[in-house]
Amino acid sequence: MSTHAAIAAHANRAVPGYLVSALAMTPNAGMGAALGAGVGAAIQPRNPADPLASLGHAKVYERETTVFTEGDAAGSVFRVMSGMVRLYKMLPDGRRQIIGFLQAGDMMGLAFAAQYLYTAETVTATTIQRIPRLELDALMDAQPAFARKLLSATTSELMAAQDQMVLLGRKTAAEKVATFLLRLSDRKCSGKGDDHTIDLPMGRSDIADHLGLTTETVSRTLTKLKSSRLIRILVGGKLDLLDRDALADLAGGF
Amino acid sequence: MSTHAAIAAHANRAVPGYLVSALAMTPNAGMGAALGAGVGAAIQPRNPADPLASLGHAKVYERETTVFTEGDAAGSVFRVMSGMVRLYKMLPDGRRQIIGFLQAGDMMGLAFAAQYLYTAETVTATTIQRIPRLELDALMDAQPAFARKLLSATTSELMAAQDQMVLLGRKTAAEKVATFLLRLSDRKCSGKGDDHTIDLPMGRSDIADHLGLTTETVSRTLTKLKSSRLIRILVGGKLDLLDRDALADLAGGF
């Protein structure tokens, strides 16, 4: 159940309305999203074909700023234009689980519920487009194809969430960290520059809370990867993947 | 990322097409799903208002039977009419993570990808409606409202997946088991009979692989709950929740 509870099971805790799902929603992200679609291009929020471009308005948030909090009334959805955001849920006693990190092109707050289901905070300085729920509704009504894109994007999120469940439930610390680094690397696709240098703008405790570990374990694991010559840790939150194949082995599956 | 990788990040590993998402899709499950909607009623796959009722055809599967396997070409989506199904992903070395358990009304295989992303097996004897992807597409084209229902249902799945991440990443064994039992209990809503007796048709190792534990730990934890008079273990895979409040405390948040 849990992961597949029927709508009915949720009905008593969430009034219909947009809520909390985070998902990637880029101009090229729809059903027809061809293989290799966009990558770089898809990240262009100002793509002329972007149906969302004219909605709402963008705002710059400083680093370590709250965008919205779990439980807030959910009146808008958001799209990250640049920078990085973390989404997390907290247990009553303060334990935190980071659901994911969002980058340019990713959307959040898109779901049917009256309140946001998690908290969104910026990691770095971030530009975020805020789109009132009503405007999005109107767009969905006007463009059925757009509704399909949302479904497709949400579905992709679900796939990613399932991979994360495997990681959290069945992987060791080393596998978790290796998987995380490889995902970051696949994700960026930043075209320019070394394709093996990745950005780690978030702190160790963010990584830990995403992987179900402690900061100490993350640090120790990274140190071990460094000693094994699989990675090189650079200043300024950057990191080189020196042996992607070995990392993939360590990651044990995707 | 992981959990929120942009579509583009998936584009190179999954050709568009229906795939893997599992979600609850019942007649009353749409956007308008009122609070308290259906529960019992929503579980009625033959509800007259059910747009899916006339699609595909139903088949009975024996217990412990494979419905489809991760990697199979994904040509159909499925809806559980009765019984229970488990969905899981495996790591190359055999470690298994059960993504969720499906009951009457839940759908699976609904996503945009060429292959199924996980394996579906029956736990008990189960009746399953198989719906060719093309028929579902046609229905979505014909009934925009239906597409919204799918989006809503998928979104609910995502919410559940996020809760499961918190469980897997940040809860202790006792909290995991308590949470699992409470979810099962909330889920069933079987109207009739003791509202504190729940069905546990799956084995200990299924529970373990869903919660990120071992069968021994699950067994020990259940024994401890029994000793504490919080539950009573009955024959035939049934179980009484004797102190729901205490369990909720133990569960530490939803």
Next chain:
DNA sequence: CGACTGCTTGAAGGATTTCAAGACGGGTGG
């Protein structure tokens, strides 16, 4: 009635956490 399979229980081991200092680095102010 015996063998099988799954559940329970015990004891030992290990991976990760917890507790506790240091080291590093980056930013600020003198």
Next chain:
DNA sequence: CCACCCGTCTTGAAATCCTTCAAGCAGTCG
């Protein structure tokens, strides 16, 4: 421009929860 400061990261050692390894036990099914 350098030094100080503070937060973060790293490293160490002890503790712990959970796993692993190993038997018993129990319900089932031929």
